Amino acid sequence: MPHTPSPDLLKRLQKLLGPKGYTGDADAMAPWLTDWRGKYHGRAAAMLSPATTEEVAAVVRLCGEEGAALVPQGGNSGMVGGATPDASGTQLLLSLRRMNRxxxxxxxxxxxxxxxxxxxxxxxxxxxxxxxxxxxxxxxxxxxxxxxxxxxxxxxxxxxxxxxxxxxxxxxxxxxxxxxxxxxxxxxxxxxxxxxxxxxxxxxxxxxxxxxxxxxxxxxAATSRATAWIGLASPGEALSLLCRLDAALGRQLEGFELIPHACLDAVLRHIPQTRAPLANDHPWYALVELAGDAGDDLETALQAALADALDSALIDDVVIAKNEAESEALWKLRDSISEAERADGPALQHDVSVPVDLMPRFIAEDPQRLSAAFPGVRTVSFGHLGDGNVHHHVQPPADVDGKAWLDTHGEDVSRLVYAHVLELGGSISAEHGIGQMKRDLLAELDSPARLAALRGVKAGLDPAGIFNPGKLIG
Amino acid sequence: MPHTPSPDLLKRLQKLLGPKGYTGDADAMAPWLTDWRGKYHGRAAAMLSPATTEEVAAVVRLCGEEGAALVPQGGNSGMVGGATPDASGTQLLLSLRRMNRxxxxxxxxxxxxxxxxxxxxxxxxxxxxxxxxxxxxxxxxxxxxxxxxxxxxxxxxxxxxxxxxxxxxxxxxxxxxxxxxxxxxxxxxxxxxxxxxxxxxxxxxxxxxxxxxxxxxxxxAATSRATAWIGLASPGEALSLLCRLDAALGRQLEGFELIPHACLDAVLRHIPQTRAPLANDHPWYALVELAGDAGDDLETALQAALADALDSALIDDVVIAKNEAESEALWKLRDSISEAERADGPALQHDVSVPVDLMPRFIAEDPQRLSAAFPGVRTVSFGHLGDGNVHHHVQPPADVDGKAWLDTHGEDVSRLVYAHVLELGGSISAEHGIGQMKRDLLAELDSPARLAALRGVKAGLDPAGIFNPGKLIG
Structure with a gap:
């Protein structure tokens, strides 16, 4: 277990790092002791901001002598509280921001x-x-x-x-x-x-x-791009489309995002200067982007591939951006989903992955399971279909106090989602990591074999547990 | 330190694995106790050949109780003695060959x-x-x-x-x-x-x-291929050619092997049914292979790219295989280098890598360093230029008893090669691994930081040291 840094250690760190590299001032540290979403709040004995690798090494050696805990932090924009110290005030925040060369x-x-x-x-x-x-x-x-x-x-x-x-x-x-x-x-x-x-x-x-x-x-640098917004019936059709585009355009296919109508609808309601790309509503949309060299005629290639998909009724409608501004407008719809959703009220977010070919099944079945257990909940899944990774958000029933409902039922809802993910061989954290948010969840749900191995690696490399204790499996 | 397996443990393993999965018979074990090149010889208390993952797990649990050492082995075709037990006769050889589904x-x-x-x-x-x-x-x-x-x-x-x-x-x-x-x-x-x-x-x-x-x-499955044999002046030209081909044919470029004339010469002298692909000798050759789909006209693309390279005098001559048999004949030249070299007498082999752009410098300077320290030695470098990985072989001076000379000077020669590799930020093992062959070398030459980390990981996951002791860093 890490120890509280002694006044002597703090003095030595202050001397090592100088005024630009050391502060114990509460106001100066404050912005970095809460994560950007305001979900995690911590305290720190001091904030250390070394300017070189050698200074970082010297900090670690000094802290190692006492077993004082270091919490490394970059832009403080993580999603799982991984860079926020605990509430004890004994940990040292180690900011890497000055190493910006x-x-x-x-x-x-x-x-x-x-x-x-x-x-x-x-x-x-x-x-x-x-x-x-x-x-x-x-x-x-x-x-x-x-x-x-x-x-x-x-x-x-x-x-x-x-x-x-x-x-x-x-x-x-x-x-x-x-x-x-x-x-x-x-x-x-x-x-x-x-x-x-x-x-x-x-x-x-x-x-x-x-x-x-x-x-x-x-x-x-990609010198050309082509962007399409496609209306289709379900994630199954979207996955088939992805396979086709990959076969036809593999090297150029750079983005393939899946978006349910509920997400587009929320964006159109809440985000100014947005409009629906297609004349009619569709249950699902795919946002496709190609990127290539100057010589590549991406638009023609994309048109041909999508015309085939329309002919065979794999997709229902499509619009291809005619210029950079239209591309940006389509991406804005995708990038505004989180903001629009927040405006719609609280939701329980899950960043999960399953093998790509099981994703349509997960997206279809999970809302049914949740509705059966929690009548009235609404589930939206959007994001990186081709990576087997969706952001899977569960909203409370429409007629209740959402926050109170989530406080009561949120944990059980998530438990059901994660159990389903694990049933399909998936991961409870696709891209956001574990941090402090999912530490206990990982300890509870991951296999004993894997947990023991993770703990073994941690103990082998950091026996005193001074690096980011309380995160991941620490 | 691992322990000698007790008679009771052996009996329990025998019972667990049955007659197909267990033998203590010296003749039955013999082929698996020497590596395929005959450089490493070991003994084993028994050879275990489990048929399922569960049997492997049961074996490990039984051995773990006593701290008995297990040496896993697949096809016994490794290059560094990694799958050969030590000479003590106390280790257990764990063959995975029956798990062949x-x-x-x-x-x-x-x-x-x-x-x-x-x-x-x-x-x-x-x-x-x-x-x-x-x-x-x-x-x-x-x-x-x-x-x-x-x-x-x-x-x-x-x-x-x-x-x-x-x-x-x-x-x-x-x-x-x-x-x-x-x-x-x-x-x-x-x-x-x-x-x-x-x-x-x-x-x-x-x-x-x-x-x-x-x-x-x-x-x-690639349905088409195109193969070219190219004569050129030096590894520097070869690297420039590689960059050009990568830009022009990136997705299809699958092989790029660098071969000095001395290697081709040895192949032509020792390997039957081989002939020089080009009319004249060149200091260096590149063997290039493209692979693609049925629709790709690889030969035309390769011809165009190489015609450009000829025009700009980047390369000196080229022949493109006209059919599968000619492709095979070109690859046979490359694949016969080791055999031809063995026929030429003993050589000290080094499987090393450096950052790709430093490879021409390494290939040019290392023979000079070696010749200065050991007059008369001959050095050949061939292989995977695009991976920054060559097989770098040093032959004794022509006028001495090669084997005796290598016995005396081999270690110092290798030391010089590895020092040069490390100077350039390279690796003393590019693709063959460490095994027992380079274990002490790694311990001596790798950075204290990296060695401590490797040892920490090993101790954290295998505190009793029962998996393949004596290999890598064990």
């Missing part, structure tokens, strides 16, 4: 080295300045940092083609719990020297190492 | 589940029967097993496009050192439930878990 960009090798505190959107721009693109993006791009994205193995809307963060990380630099610096930045395509620490640190939520920098893969 | 092949989902003992070549054939291809192949395909390929994160000649085994593993089933079965076979595209055990077990050489089955990715 892009150390190198090499367009020929298609690689860049970015420090942990680099904000995703800034990294996008820097890559574009070199004619390259970093093909991972998500809602929090204006605050999310490279270190946090690596540590949570972030996903987003381009996973279909480019994979999650894990697939884009060619190398990692991290400080380990013993205070040593692991320099694994060299982008080796083949390296069979035993256990792959890169993959181990990716998605470890700061419980095994403090990621200080990453070598990241770039792709040539 | 392909549990499922799903062409629509492009996935198959194969047990650990399935031989790679048989798996290739089974996939082809379903119109699919498993895109990893290597010299030992007739004996190498799925479990061994996963546990060594095997590479081969198609890594450029499809990645090493790690990239093809969608799920893993394994027995962990505590005797529990980890069922991670569900092919989830997104799963952020903490540490990725799949990636941890891949390449762990049986020191963390006994892989009993894997869910593997398939691709549609």
């Amino acid at each position: 892009i150390r190198s960009i090499d367009p020929a090798a298609r690689l860049a080295v970015a420090e942990a505190g680099v904000i995703l959107e800034n990294f996008h721009h820097a890559a574009l300045d070199h004619g390259m693109r970093f093909p991972l993006t998500l809602g929090g791009k204006g605050s999310a940092t490279i270190g946090g994205l690596v540590s949570t193995n972030a996903g987003g809307t381009q996973v279909l083609r480019h994979g999650t963060m894990r697939a884009l990380v060619a190398g990692i630099e991290a400080v380990l719990p013993d205070g040593r610096i692991f320099d694994g930045l060299a982008p080796l395509k083949k390296d069979n020297r035993g256990y792959d620490l890169k993959h181990l640190l990716c998605g470890a939520e700061g419980t095994l190492g403090i990621v200080t920098a990453a070598c990241l893969r770039l792709v040539p | 392909i549990r499922s092949i799903d062409p629509a989902a492009r996935l198959a589940v194969a047990e650990a003992g399935v031989i790679l070549e048989n798996f290739h054939h089974a996939a082809l029967d379903h119109g699919m291809r498993f895109p990893l192949t290597l010299g030992g395909k007739g004996s190498a097993t799925i479990g061994g390929l996963v546990s060594t994160n095997a590479g081969g000649t198609q890594v450029l496009r499809h990645g090493t085994m790690r990239a093809l593993v969608a799920g893993i089933e394994a027995v962990l050192p505590d005797g529990r079965i980890f069922d991670g076979l569900a092919p989830l595209k997104k799963d952020n439930r903490g540490y990725d055990l799949k990636h941890l077990l891949c390449g762990a050489e049986g020191t963390l878990g006994i892989v009993t089955a894997a869910c593997l990715r398939l691709v549609p």
Whole structure:
């Protein structure tokens, strides 16, 4: 168990990091002690903001001497409270935001080295300045940092083609719990020297190492795109369409988002300057995006593939964006779902995955199970069909006090959802991670074999438990 | 430290596994106690051949009670003695060969589940029967097993496009050192439930878990191929050519092998029915292969790209195979290099990697360093340029007793090679692993940070050290 940092330790940390790197001031720390959604609130003995990898290592060594707990934090935009300290006030918040240098960009090798505190959107721009693109993006791009994205193995809307963060990380630099610096930045395509620490640190939520920098893969900047909004009958048809498009356009297919009519309806009701893309309502929609080089005639290819799908009645209607502004308008509908839903009242959110081919079954059957157990609840599933990952939200019955109802029944509702996910071999956290939100859930629902292995790895690498205690399985 | 198995334990294992699954007979065990190259010789208290995952788990639990050591083995075709027990006679050889069932092949989902003992070549054939291809192949395909390929994160000649085994593993089933079965076979595209055990077990050489089955990715069977043999001046030109072909033909480029003239010369001298593909000798050659669908006109695309390269004098000459037989003849030249080299006398082999863009520099400078330190030695580098991985072989001076010279100087030669590799941020084992061959080398040369982390993981998962002791870092 980690210990309360002594006044002497705090003094040494303050001396090490200087005024820019150390604060114990409650007001200065406040913005970083609550997660962005305001769900988790913590306290900290101090906030440490080292500027270099060596400073991070020195911090870890000093804290290690006393067994003081460190909670690493990037942009504070996580979804599961993974970067929020506990309420004890004994933990030290370790902010990586000052480490915000892009150390190198090499367009020929298609690689860049970015420090942990680099904000995703800034990294996008820097890559574009070199004619390259970093093909991972998500809602929090204006605050999310490279270190946090690596540590949570972030996903987003381009996973279909480019994979999650894990697939884009060619190398990692991290400080380990013993205070040593692991320099694994060299982008080796083949390296069979035993256990792959890169993959181990990716998605470890700061419980095994403090990621200080990453070598990241770039792709040539896409110079053309084509976007379509499609009306169809069910997730089954959407999956068939996805398979067809993948066969016909594989290399260019970059996004495939599934959206139920209820979500579009909420967006149209709550979000200004939005309008329905198709003349008629359909039970479900698919938002499809192709990205390619200057030479690719994406629109013609997409038109041909979708005309086939219309002819065979696989889909019911379609509109293809005629220009960038129309593309943006279609994506705005997708990106506004969460905001519109919040305006509609409270909902219980589940970020789950199942094998892709079981997704239509899950989406069809889960609302039935929930309605049978909790009459009147409404369920919407939307998101990354091609990744086997939907955001599965359950709204209380229309005629009750929603918040009170969720306080009473929420846990049982989620239990039913997760049981169904596990029945299908799925995951209770597809892309958001475990953090503190799902820590107890993981301990309860995951297999004893896997839990024992996770605990073994944690104990082996961080025997004193000083890295992000209380998160994941700590 | 593991213990000698008691007579009682052996009796219980014998009873558990029956006559097909247990033998203590020296003659029956003999073929499996020496590696295929005859470099490593071991002894075993018994050979265990369980037929099911449950039997493997029962074996591990029984051995765990006494702390008896298990050495897992697949096709016994590894390169570093990783599957050969030590000489003590106290270890138990755990053969996975009886677990040779392909549990499922799903062409629509492009996935198959194969047990650990399935031989790679048989798996290739089974996939082809379903119109699919498993895109990893290597010299030992007739004996190498799925479990061994996963546990060594095997590479081969198609890594450029499809990645090493790690990239093809969608799920893993394994027995962990505590005797529990980890069922991670569900092919989830997104799963952020903490540490990725799949990636941890891949390449762990049986020191963390006994892989009993894997869910593997398939691709549609390639229906067309095009193969070219190219003469060029140096590895630098070869790398430029690779970049050009990747830009022009990316999706189809499947193989790019670099071959020095000395290797071709050895093949022509020693291997019957081989002939030089080009009229004149060139310092270096590249063997390029494209693979694609029925609709792709690969030959025309390859011709166009190579004509450009000829025009700009990037390459000096080229021949494109006119049919399957000519393709096979070109690949035979590449695949015969090791055999021809053996006929030429002893050589010291190094399987190393560096970042791709540093490879030409390594290939150019390393022979100079070696010649300066050991006058008269000859160095050849050949293989997977696009993966940053060459097989780097050093032959003794021509005028000495080669074997005796290597016995005296071999270790120092290798030390120089590895020091150079590390200087460039490379790996002392690109695709063959560590096993017993490079265990001490790893302990000496790898960074203290990484070694401590590897040891921590091992201690956390296998505190009694019963899985493959004496290998990797055990």
